[in-house]
Amino acid sequence: MTIPKLLxxxxxxxxxxxxxxxxxxEGYETVEARDGEEALRLARRHAxxxxxxxxxxxxxxxxxxxxxxxxxxSLQHLVVLMLTARAEESDVVLGLGVGADDYVCKPARxxxxxxxxxxxxxxxxxxxxPVGDQLxxxxxxxxxxxxxxxxxxxxxxxxxxxxxxxxxxMIASPGRVFRRAELLDYAVGVGVFVDERNIDTHVKSLRKxxxxxxxxxxxxxxxxxxxxxxxx
Amino acid sequence: MTIPKLLxxxxxxxxxxxxxxxxxxEGYETVEARDGEEALRLARRHAxxxxxxxxxxxxxxxxxxxxxxxxxxSLQHLVVLMLTARAEESDVVLGLGVGADDYVCKPARxxxxxxxxxxxxxxxxxxxxPVGDQLxxxxxxxxxxxxxxxxxxxxxxxxxxxxxxxxxxMIASPGRVFRRAELLDYAVGVGVFVDERNIDTHVKSLRKxxxxxxxxxxxxxxxxxxxxxxxx
DNA sequence: GACTCCCTTCACGATTTCTTCATCTTGTGG
DNA sequence: CCACAAGATGAAGAAATCGTGAAGGGAGTC
Numbered sequence: 081m082t083i084p085k086l087l088x089x090x091x092x093x094x095x096x097x098x099x100x101x102x103x104x105x106e107g108y109e110t111v112e113a114r115d116g117e118e119a120l121r122l123a124r125r126h127a128x129x130x131x132x133x134x135x136x137x138x139x140x141x142x143x144x145x146x147x148x149x150x151x152x153x154s155l156q157h158l159v160v161l162m163l164t165a166r167a168e169e170s171d172v173v174l175g176l177g178v179g180a181d182d183y184v185c186k187p188a189r190x191x192x193x194x195x196x197x198x199x200x201x202x203x204x205x206x207x208x209x210p211v212g213d214q215l216x217x218x219x220x221x222x223x224x225x226x227x228x229x230x231x232x233x234x235x236x237x238x239x240x241x242x243x244x245x246x247x248x249x250m251i252a253s254p255g256r257v258f259r260r261a262e263l264l265d266y267a268v269g270v271g272v273f274v275d276e277r278n279i280d281t282h283v284k285s286l287r288k289x290x291x292x293x294x295x296x297x298x299x300x301x302x303x304x305x306x307x308x309x310x311x312x
Numbered sequence: 313m314t315i316p317k318l319l320x321x322x323x324x325x326x327x328x329x330x331x332x333x334x335x336x337x338e339g340y341e342t343v344e345a346r347d348g349e350e351a352l353r354l355a356r357r358h359a360x361x362x363x364x365x366x367x368x369x370x371x372x373x374x375x376x377x378x379x380x381x382x383x384x385x386s387l388q389h390l391v392v393l394m395l396t397a398r399a400e401e402s403d404v405v406l407g408l409g410v411g412a413d414d415y416v417c418k419p420a421r422x423x424x425x426x427x428x429x430x431x432x433x434x435x436x437x438x439x440x441x442p443v444g445d446q447l448x449x450x451x452x453x454x455x456x457x458x459x460x461x462x463x464x465x466x467x468x469x470x471x472x473x474x475x476x477x478x479x480x481x482m483i484a485s486p487g488r489v490f491r492r493a494e495l496l497d498y499a500v501g502v503g504v505f506v507d508e509r510n511i512d513t514h515v516k517s518l519r520k521x522x523x524x525x526x527x528x529x530x531x532x533x534x535x536x537x538x539x540x541x542x543x544x
Numbered sequence: 545g546a547c548t549c550c551c552t553t554c555a556c557g558a559t560t561t562c563t564t565c566a567t568c569t570t571g572t573g574g
Numbered sequence: 575c576c577a578c579a580a581g582a583t584g585a586a587g588a589a590a591t592c593g594t595g596a597a598g599g600g601a602g603t604c
Contacts, residue, residue: 176334177326177333179333182421182422182424183419183421191505192505195505202493226488227488227489240561241533242562243561274562274564277564277565278562281562281563281582281583281584299582301570301579301581302579302580472550474551500551506553507554509553509554510551512591513551513594515593516593516594516595531592534561534591
């Protein structure tokens with residue numbers, strides 16, 4: 081559940097600025113390249129989740145960049161979003177032919193660009209994480225990711241989103257100790273700047289809602305918290 | 313649950329390549345035709361589940377191909393997905409007029425195309441099932457996919473298309489929580505870019521029309537919505 | 545062209561949730 | 575047993591989410 085990293089490839093400084101502002105506002109981390117060679121280099125160095133790739137580029141055009149990216153095994157999961165000049169249908173077909181996942185015509189409207197990036201990342205994530213571990217359980221406590229609810233026998237616990245993610249994170253690895261900083265990343269969000277003590281408050285509330293089972297969340301003094309793995 | 317077979321009809325070799333790559337990657341078996349006559353021949357020989365049909369074709373255009381396919385009793389269950397040039401509104405109207413099930417504007421975005429194909433096949437599968445399975449029900453609420461109406465006892469609810477799809481989607485998996493983004497894909501359309509909170513508005517209207525049963529659509533704060541599965 | 549229906553967006557208030565902070569309790573080492 | 579650090583607790587302000595009504599725009603109809 082980390083924050084998605086995007087590689088923006090665009091030679092026009094103004095356009096690049098627009099891309100950056102648009103996508104950073106959506107909470108993405110961005111890396112930027114101004115030509116094809118730099119794009120390839122940065123893609124390999126940073127392993128971004130998605131690359132926004134202009135077709136017209138100095139040194140190496142977008143088509144060629146895309147082809148080479150696709151040929152790189154270590155970038156198997158990279159999503160490529162092409163930026164093509166308006167009405168240049170041949171570019172689009174070429175781009176899709178070398179494996180681009182989607183395209184947006186320039187000038188790109190921020191709303192559409194952001195929406196497409198979001199949709200692409202969501203689908204990519206869904207693909208990489210096939211249906212399966214939709215149920216987490218330890219003892220008689222069950223975290224149901226499909227129904228977004230937590231049960232124990234007949235009893236149901238009404239948790240807030242943050243409490244839910246907190247429990248989900250810890251119960252996925254019973255016995256493992258999580259530092260507060262880790263829990264913040266998982267449950268609150270990466271890149272959100274809040275006090276680590278915040279976790280204490282959520283843990284407290286979570287324990288309270290879990291009633292007798294609240295003690296399954298153990299405090300590890302000086303480190304953080306963990307979900308008990310003592311056989312129930 | 314056999315592997316679906318698709319017939320791809322496209323005269324541009326590059327575009328055909330894109331179609332093939334996109335859909336084979338999704339696990340479909342494909343057959344290819346480059347003109348209208350070949351399309352008809354292969355459709356009859358291979359009896360595919362779905363045909364992706366370009367409108368502009370040599371010899372016999374897509375409209376005419378579609379018309380003839382529809383006239384063939386042995387291809388009753390064939391699903392037709394039209395590929396139309398961008399902004400050619402007239403093509404779309406014509407296509408749907410001769411019985412196409414859906415259309416995608418060229419150049420086709422892989423994800424969108426794949427999503428639509430998947431959705432169409434899912435719908436077709438449901439349609440071919442016995443009548444009983446074309447009724448979705450939970451409690452005394454019945455969603456009739458054949459008559460496109462929703463009933464509860466004697467009462468009939470008059471829903472808009474979007475409200476209908478929304479309800480259909482959720483009632484098909486009672487208890488499962490749907491994120492707004494998912495609901496947008498299912499109920500509004502893949503590749504349509506609208507505000508996620510648009511869903512809220514449709515839900516509100518749906519609840520209002522369902523009257524007392526509106527509460528069956530539950531809000532899962534911070535996540536999305538779901539259809540209740542609490543035993544009636 | 546006026547009208548209707550549907551979809552979409554927007555803004556406001558009500559409510560819930562998150563976060564911070566001050567205080568109290570507990571655990572630990574000396 | 576004390577002192578101190580770390581955690582637990584409760585309260586309250588800040589922020590986010592959701593429900594709602596209304597307005598605008600497009601497509602189709604009369």
